[in-house]
């Protein structure tokens with residue numbers, strides 16, 4: 014979140030914070046570079062390209078400059094990951110020197126990169142792990158995990174602001190559950206059943222990856238009378254499926270109660286609800302992603318009441334979407350937080 018001159022908070026949900034937590038780095042320049050890379054790569058994946066229409070014309074990506082653009086991003090990402098790994102190696106050597114190579118309490122300061130380096134040192138997973146493998150894992154996890162979770166929090170909070178009835182019900186649940194404890198505790202999150210439904214409804218209307226990941230058809234198929242030749246690139250529109258009136262009553266309405274006592278889950282076996290995809294390429298970060306989103310939202314609505322700046326009425330909150338590989342808000346979400354004292358409930362502003 015960042016503050017604006019108008020005294021409200023802009024929820025440009027912070028990819029940089031996630032980056033710092035995982036890589037243990039503090040240099041803002043690198044955070045900024047990482048955030049820019051995530052945005053550029055996401056946009057590059059989604060951008061319309063003439064070469065997609067003529068895949069047999071292999072020279073087109075070079076001619077249009079797309080290949081050069083990808084190469085530049087690849088080099089920038091590689092350089093950044095190289096440096097992250099180098100810094101971690103230097104720190105690890107320092108730690109080993111300090112405790113005479115005995116291991117000591119090094120686990121206390123370990124992050125994802127350390128864990129992958131440990132795994133590499135101890136011989137891998139039955140096969141050796143290369144530095145390129147480590148770079149690939151780091152970049153994929155953070156590319157796939159940050160943008161998606163961020164967008165889910167942003168859209169779900171937007172929907173709650175636009176629907177004060179839902180906000181009130183979710184807030185009552187969180188504040189009842191954590192009452193006078195003053196903090197949202199991870200152990201109690203499973204009790205927030207209504208918030209679960211709110212998140213599901215947020216993901217139905219705003220799946221952060223609206224077209225999932227592209228598939229290639231392995232053999233010729235016929236679907237609804239259309240012939241799909243082998244090797245066709247197939248895109249699945251999870252966004253449209255989530256708003257299809259054949260499967261959802263009042264599909265455009267934000268109504269979390271529709272998920273109460275429903276058998277729909279995130280496993281991708283019921284195709285009307287596939288915000289995490291389905292099949293072999295289903296998101297491997299579902300549990301982590303949902304927990305992350307839930308703890309962020311629970312904290313935001315436990316500690317604060319929210320209102321729109323300039324006396325804007327909740328129902329007129331602009332929800333225009335901007336489509337890329339992920340769906341972002343066209344206009345960032347600017348809100349005024351009113352701090353809420355959960356221990357002795359009284360609005361303190």
Ligand code: HEM
Nearest residue numbers: 157158161162222225226288289290291294295296298302
């Ligand atoms: C609310 C949060 C998230 C949503 C909505 C989400 C959604 C998705 C979707 C739709 C896909 C493509 C699946 C398909 O095409 O069938 C995907 C892939 C992926 N997700 Fe997530 N994701 C989230 C969080 C995370 C997190 C936190 C991580 C990692 C820590 C993660 C890691 C991945 C990876 C590595 C892939 C690529 C899998 C592959 O290439 O096969 N995701 N995610």
